[in-house]
Amino acid sequence: MTRTFLKRKGARRGRGGAMFTLSRDEVRELDRRAINEFGVPGVVLMENAGRGCAELLMRLNPERKPVVILCGPGNNGGDGFVIARHLDNHGWPVEVWVFADLQNDLTPVLSPDAAVNFAILRQTHRGNAHARLVRLAHPRSWGTHPQLRDYLFDELKTPAWVVDALFGTGLSRALATPYDEVVAQVNASRNPVLAIDIPSGLDCDTGELLGPTVKATHTATFVAHKRGFLNTASKPWTGEVHVIDIGAPRVLVDEYRRKAGERPA
Numbered sequence: 001m002t003r004t005f006l007k008r009k010g011a012r013r014g015r016g017g018a019m020f021t022l023s024r025d026e027v028r029e030l031d032r033r034a035i036n037e038f039g040v041p042g043v044v045l046m047e048n049a050g051r052g053c054a055e056l057l058m059r060l061n062p063e064r065k066p067v068v069i070l071c072g073p074g075n076n077g078g079d080g081f082v083i084a085r086h087l088d089n090h091g092w093p094v095e096v097w098v099f100a101d102l103q104n105d106l107t108p109v110l111s112p113d114a115a116v117n118f119a120i121l122r123q124t125h126r127g128n129a130h131a132r133l134v135r136l137a138h139p140r141s142w143g144t145h146p147q148l149r150d151y152l153f154d155e156l157k158t159p160a161w162v163v164d165a166l167f168g169t170g171l172s173r174a175l176a177t178p179y180d181e182v183v184a185q186v187n188a189s190r191n192p193v194l195a196i197d198i199p200s201g202l203d204c205d206t207g208e209l210l211g212p213t214v215k216a217t218h219t220a221t222f223v224a225h226k227r228g229f230l231n232t233a234s235k236p237w238t239g240e241v242h243v244i245d246i247g248a249p250r251v252l253v254d255e256y257r258r259k260a261g262e263r264p265a
Protein backbone atom coordinates (compact mmCIF):
# COMPACT_ATOMS: atom_id res chain seq x y z
CA MET A 1 0.00 0.00 0.00
CA THR A 2 1.58 3.26 -1.04
CA ARG A 3 1.26 6.11 1.43
CA THR A 4 1.56 9.51 -0.15
CA PHE A 5 2.41 12.25 2.29
CA LEU A 6 0.58 15.48 2.39
CA LYS A 7 2.70 18.61 2.03
CA ARG A 8 0.58 21.48 3.33
CA LYS A 9 1.55 24.68 1.53
CA GLY A 10 2.82 27.34 3.87
CA ALA A 11 3.27 24.91 6.75
CA ARG A 12 6.58 25.36 8.55
CA ARG A 13 8.86 22.84 6.98
CA GLY A 14 10.55 20.22 9.09
CA ARG A 15 13.14 17.73 7.85
CA GLY A 16 12.21 16.61 4.35
CA GLY A 17 9.62 19.40 4.07
CA ALA A 18 6.78 17.62 5.94
CA MET A 19 4.50 19.44 8.43
CA PHE A 20 5.27 19.42 12.19
CA THR A 21 3.37 16.42 13.54
CA LEU A 22 3.32 14.41 16.76
CA SER A 23 2.91 10.66 17.18
CA ARG A 24 0.39 9.22 19.62
CA ASP A 25 3.15 8.46 22.16
CA GLU A 26 4.73 11.90 21.75
CA VAL A 27 1.52 13.84 22.34
CA ARG A 28 0.58 11.66 25.34
CA GLU A 29 4.10 12.19 26.73
CA LEU A 30 3.85 15.95 26.06
CA ASP A 31 0.52 16.06 27.97
CA ARG A 32 2.02 14.10 30.87
CA ARG A 33 5.10 16.38 30.99
CA ALA A 34 2.98 19.55 30.84
CA ILE A 35 1.21 18.23 33.95
CA ASN A 36 4.08 16.63 35.86
CA GLU A 37 7.09 18.77 34.92
CA PHE A 38 5.44 22.16 34.35
CA GLY A 39 2.56 21.84 36.81
CA VAL A 40 -0.24 22.61 34.34
CA PRO A 41 -3.22 20.72 35.85
CA GLY A 42 -4.83 18.19 33.48
CA VAL A 43 -8.22 19.89 33.92
CA VAL A 44 -6.67 23.17 32.71
CA LEU A 45 -5.40 21.48 29.54
CA MET A 46 -8.86 19.89 29.16
CA GLU A 47 -10.60 23.25 29.68
CA ASN A 48 -8.41 24.87 27.00
CA ALA A 49 -9.02 21.92 24.69
CA GLY A 50 -12.79 21.91 25.17
CA ARG A 51 -13.15 25.68 25.01
CA GLY A 52 -11.10 25.82 21.81
CA CYS A 53 -13.35 23.17 20.25
CA ALA A 54 -16.54 24.96 21.42
CA GLU A 55 -15.35 28.27 19.92
CA LEU A 56 -14.53 26.53 16.63
CA LEU A 57 -17.95 24.82 16.59
CA MET A 58 -19.77 28.12 17.26
CA ARG A 59 -18.02 29.52 14.18
CA LEU A 60 -18.90 26.43 12.11
CA ASN A 61 -22.53 26.34 13.34
CA PRO A 62 -23.64 30.00 13.56
CA GLU A 63 -27.27 28.98 12.92
CA ARG A 64 -27.15 27.12 16.25
CA LYS A 65 -28.26 23.72 14.94
CA PRO A 66 -28.68 21.31 17.86
CA VAL A 67 -25.40 19.69 18.90
CA VAL A 68 -25.30 15.98 19.86
CA ILE A 69 -22.09 15.29 21.81
CA LEU A 70 -21.02 11.63 22.06
CA CYS A 71 -18.66 11.16 25.03
CA GLY A 72 -16.49 8.15 25.78
CA PRO A 73 -15.21 7.13 29.25
CA GLY A 74 -11.84 8.89 29.14
CA ASN A 75 -10.35 12.34 28.70
CA ASN A 76 -11.60 12.59 25.11
CA GLY A 77 -15.08 12.30 26.63
CA GLY A 78 -13.99 14.87 29.22
CA ASP A 79 -13.30 17.33 26.39
CA GLY A 80 -16.88 16.66 25.28
CA PHE A 81 -18.27 17.69 28.67
CA VAL A 82 -16.27 20.95 28.54
CA ILE A 83 -17.53 21.60 24.99
CA ALA A 84 -21.12 21.01 26.18
CA ARG A 85 -20.75 23.54 29.00
CA HIS A 86 -19.31 26.29 26.79
CA LEU A 87 -21.89 25.76 24.03
CA ASP A 88 -24.70 25.79 26.61
CA ASN A 89 -23.25 28.95 28.19
CA HIS A 90 -23.65 30.66 24.81
CA GLY A 91 -27.17 29.35 24.16
CA TRP A 92 -26.43 26.55 21.67
CA PRO A 93 -28.85 23.60 22.11
CA VAL A 94 -26.78 20.67 23.43
CA GLU A 95 -27.42 17.02 24.20
CA VAL A 96 -24.71 14.88 25.77
CA TRP A 97 -24.55 11.09 25.49
CA VAL A 98 -22.16 9.34 27.84
CA PHE A 99 -20.87 5.89 26.92
CA ALA A 100 -19.39 4.45 30.08
CA ASP A 101 -19.85 1.79 32.74
CA LEU A 102 -22.34 2.88 35.38
CA GLN A 103 -21.71 2.58 39.12
CA ASN A 104 -24.62 1.34 41.23
CA ASP A 105 -25.55 4.96 42.06
CA LEU A 106 -25.84 5.38 38.26
CA THR A 107 -22.88 7.75 37.97
CA PRO A 108 -20.70 6.83 34.98
CA VAL A 109 -17.17 5.42 35.50
CA LEU A 110 -14.97 8.13 33.96
CA SER A 111 -11.31 9.21 34.03
CA PRO A 112 -10.64 11.67 36.90
CA ASP A 113 -10.52 14.86 34.79
CA ALA A 114 -13.59 13.77 32.80
CA ALA A 115 -15.43 13.07 36.09
CA VAL A 116 -14.72 16.66 37.25
CA ASN A 117 -16.33 18.04 34.11
CA PHE A 118 -19.20 15.56 34.19
CA ALA A 119 -20.02 16.72 37.74
CA ILE A 120 -19.90 20.41 36.68
CA LEU A 121 -22.16 19.67 33.71
CA ARG A 122 -24.63 17.79 35.87
CA GLN A 123 -24.73 20.73 38.32
CA THR A 124 -25.17 23.16 35.42
CA HIS A 125 -27.74 20.85 33.91
CA ARG A 126 -29.97 20.85 37.01
CA GLY A 127 -33.09 22.74 35.97
CA ASN A 128 -31.33 23.87 32.79
CA ALA A 129 -33.65 23.22 29.87
CA HIS A 130 -30.93 23.56 27.26
CA ALA A 131 -28.43 20.93 28.25
CA ARG A 132 -30.17 17.59 28.59
CA LEU A 133 -27.96 14.82 29.81
CA VAL A 134 -28.79 11.37 28.57
CA ARG A 135 -26.66 8.70 30.19
CA LEU A 136 -26.05 5.56 28.23
CA ALA A 137 -25.18 2.44 30.06
CA HIS A 138 -22.22 0.37 28.93
CA PRO A 139 -22.50 -2.15 26.06
CA ARG A 140 -23.98 -4.75 28.38
CA SER A 141 -27.20 -2.76 28.71
CA TRP A 142 -27.08 -1.25 25.21
CA GLY A 143 -28.56 -4.48 23.87
CA THR A 144 -31.19 -4.72 26.62
CA HIS A 145 -32.27 -1.05 26.33
CA PRO A 146 -33.25 -0.76 22.66
CA GLN A 147 -35.25 2.36 23.49
CA LEU A 148 -31.99 4.21 24.30
CA ARG A 149 -30.48 3.16 20.97
CA ASP A 150 -33.70 4.09 19.09
CA TYR A 151 -33.80 7.48 20.82
CA LEU A 152 -30.19 8.27 19.88
CA PHE A 153 -30.60 7.02 16.32
CA ASP A 154 -33.75 9.16 15.91
CA GLU A 155 -31.78 12.15 17.24
CA LEU A 156 -29.07 11.50 14.66
CA LYS A 157 -31.66 11.48 11.86
CA THR A 158 -32.70 15.08 12.63
CA PRO A 159 -30.51 17.96 11.40
CA ALA A 160 -27.76 18.48 13.93
CA TRP A 161 -24.04 18.78 14.43
CA VAL A 162 -22.44 15.68 15.94
CA VAL A 163 -19.36 15.96 18.17
CA ASP A 164 -17.22 12.82 18.31
CA ALA A 165 -15.69 12.84 21.79
CA LEU A 166 -15.69 9.03 22.08
CA PHE A 167 -11.97 8.19 21.78
CA GLY A 168 -8.80 10.10 21.13
CA THR A 169 -5.18 9.03 21.64
CA GLY A 170 -6.36 6.34 24.07
CA LEU A 171 -7.91 4.30 21.26
CA SER A 172 -6.07 0.98 21.30
CA ARG A 173 -8.22 -1.40 19.25
CA ALA A 174 -11.01 -1.50 16.70
CA LEU A 175 -14.36 -0.12 17.89
CA ALA A 176 -16.87 -2.83 18.86
CA THR A 177 -20.43 -2.83 20.20
CA PRO A 178 -22.05 -0.37 20.79
CA TYR A 179 -19.52 2.03 19.21
CA ASP A 180 -19.53 0.32 15.80
CA GLU A 181 -23.32 0.70 15.53
CA VAL A 182 -23.21 4.29 16.80
CA VAL A 183 -20.45 5.23 14.32
CA ALA A 184 -22.41 3.61 11.48
CA GLN A 185 -25.47 5.69 12.41
CA VAL A 186 -23.43 8.89 12.69
CA ASN A 187 -21.88 8.31 9.25
CA ALA A 188 -25.28 7.38 7.73
CA SER A 189 -26.94 10.48 9.24
CA ARG A 190 -25.02 12.77 6.85
CA ASN A 191 -24.94 15.34 9.64
CA PRO A 192 -21.74 17.39 9.88
CA VAL A 193 -19.34 15.94 12.44
CA LEU A 194 -16.62 17.62 14.50
CA ALA A 195 -14.13 14.98 15.68
CA ILE A 196 -12.28 15.84 18.89
CA ASP A 197 -8.51 15.29 18.58
CA ILE A 198 -8.87 12.27 16.26
CA PRO A 199 -11.87 10.73 14.45
CA SER A 200 -12.73 7.72 16.65
CA GLY A 201 -11.54 4.55 14.93
CA LEU A 202 -8.57 6.10 13.10
CA ASP A 203 -5.01 5.05 13.95
CA CYS A 204 -3.42 8.47 14.52
CA ASP A 205 0.11 7.20 13.78
CA THR A 206 -0.58 5.60 10.40
CA GLY A 207 -3.74 7.40 9.26
CA GLU A 208 -5.28 3.97 8.56
CA LEU A 209 -8.60 2.72 9.97
CA LEU A 210 -8.46 0.38 12.94
CA GLY A 211 -12.05 -0.65 12.13
CA PRO A 212 -15.35 1.29 12.11
CA THR A 213 -14.39 4.99 12.02
CA VAL A 214 -16.21 8.30 12.35
CA LYS A 215 -16.27 10.20 9.05
CA ALA A 216 -15.66 13.75 10.25
CA THR A 217 -16.26 17.00 8.38
CA HIS A 218 -13.80 18.74 10.64
CA THR A 219 -11.24 17.50 13.19
CA ALA A 220 -10.07 19.74 16.05
CA THR A 221 -6.72 18.23 17.06
CA PHE A 222 -4.61 19.28 20.06
CA VAL A 223 -1.11 20.81 20.05
CA ALA A 224 -0.18 19.66 16.52
CA HIS A 225 -1.32 17.51 13.59
CA LYS A 226 -1.00 13.80 14.36
CA ARG A 227 1.56 11.80 12.37
CA GLY A 228 -1.12 9.79 10.54
CA PHE A 229 -2.80 12.93 9.18
CA LEU A 230 0.09 13.18 6.70
CA ASN A 231 -1.25 10.02 5.06
CA THR A 232 -3.73 11.30 2.44
CA ALA A 233 -5.81 8.14 3.07
CA SER A 234 -6.85 9.76 6.40
CA LYS A 235 -8.32 12.85 4.69
CA PRO A 236 -11.87 11.45 4.04
CA TRP A 237 -12.04 10.62 7.79
CA THR A 238 -10.51 13.72 9.36
CA GLY A 239 -12.09 16.26 7.02
CA GLU A 240 -10.55 19.71 7.53
CA VAL A 241 -8.04 19.63 10.42
CA HIS A 242 -7.81 22.56 12.87
CA VAL A 243 -5.00 22.66 15.45
CA ILE A 244 -6.21 23.77 18.90
CA ASP A 245 -3.75 25.28 21.38
CA ILE A 246 -4.34 23.70 24.82
CA GLY A 247 -1.87 25.95 26.65
CA ALA A 248 1.05 23.51 26.84
CA PRO A 249 4.18 25.59 27.63
CA ARG A 250 5.91 26.78 24.45
CA VAL A 251 9.34 25.67 25.69
CA LEU A 252 7.97 22.12 25.98
CA VAL A 253 6.35 22.11 22.54
CA ASP A 254 9.53 23.61 21.03
CA GLU A 255 11.46 20.58 22.30
CA TYR A 256 9.28 18.38 20.06
CA ARG A 257 9.53 20.85 17.19
CA ARG A 258 13.33 20.76 17.37
CA LYS A 259 13.26 16.94 17.50
CA ALA A 260 11.18 17.06 14.31
CA GLY A 261 13.80 19.33 12.73
CA GLU A 262 11.45 22.31 12.98
CA ARG A 263 12.41 25.84 13.96
CA PRO A 264 11.02 26.73 17.46
CA ALA A 265 7.70 28.67 17.34
Ligand SMILES: NC(=O)C1=CN([C@@H]2O[C@H](COP(=O)(O)OP(=O)(O)OC[C@H]3O[C@@H](n4cnc5c(N)ncnc54)[C@H](O)[C@@H]3O)[C@@H](O)[C@H]2O)[C@@H](O)CC1
Pocket residue numbers: 031032042043045046047049072073074075076077078079111166167168169170171172173174175176179196197198222246
Ligand atom coordinates in the same frame (compact mmCIF):
# COMPACT_ATOMS: atom_id res chain seq x y z
N1 LIG B 1 -4.39 15.67 30.22
C1 LIG B 1 -4.36 15.14 29.03
O1 LIG B 1 -3.68 14.14 28.76
C2 LIG B 1 -5.24 15.73 27.98
C3 LIG B 1 -5.90 14.84 27.15
N2 LIG B 1 -6.80 15.31 26.28
C4 LIG B 1 -7.77 14.42 25.67
O2 LIG B 1 -7.64 13.12 26.19
C5 LIG B 1 -7.53 12.17 25.12
C6 LIG B 1 -6.80 10.94 25.62
O3 LIG B 1 -7.60 10.51 26.73
P1 LIG B 1 -7.45 9.07 27.37
O4 LIG B 1 -6.03 8.71 27.47
O5 LIG B 1 -8.29 9.08 28.60
O6 LIG B 1 -8.08 8.05 26.31
P2 LIG B 1 -9.39 8.17 25.41
O7 LIG B 1 -10.34 9.14 26.02
O8 LIG B 1 -8.93 8.37 24.00
O9 LIG B 1 -10.00 6.66 25.53
C7 LIG B 1 -10.67 6.34 26.73
C8 LIG B 1 -10.47 4.91 27.11
O10 LIG B 1 -11.20 4.06 26.22
C9 LIG B 1 -10.65 2.74 26.29
N3 LIG B 1 -10.61 2.24 24.91
C10 LIG B 1 -9.58 2.30 24.03
N4 LIG B 1 -9.93 1.74 22.85
C11 LIG B 1 -11.22 1.31 23.00
C12 LIG B 1 -12.15 0.63 22.17
N5 LIG B 1 -11.82 0.30 20.89
N6 LIG B 1 -13.37 0.32 22.66
C13 LIG B 1 -13.70 0.63 23.94
N7 LIG B 1 -12.87 1.29 24.79
C14 LIG B 1 -11.65 1.60 24.32
C15 LIG B 1 -9.29 2.87 26.93
O11 LIG B 1 -9.38 2.30 28.21
C16 LIG B 1 -9.07 4.37 27.03
O12 LIG B 1 -8.38 4.73 28.20
C17 LIG B 1 -6.86 12.93 24.01
O13 LIG B 1 -7.11 12.36 22.75
C18 LIG B 1 -7.53 14.31 24.16
O14 LIG B 1 -8.78 14.31 23.51
C19 LIG B 1 -7.09 16.74 26.19
O15 LIG B 1 -8.08 17.00 27.14
C20 LIG B 1 -5.86 17.55 26.50
C21 LIG B 1 -5.32 17.19 27.85
Ligand SMILES: [K+]
Pocket residue numbers: 076164165166167168195196197198199200
Ligand atom coordinates in the same frame (compact mmCIF):
# COMPACT_ATOMS: atom_id res chain seq x y z
K1 LIG C 1 -12.64 11.57 18.97
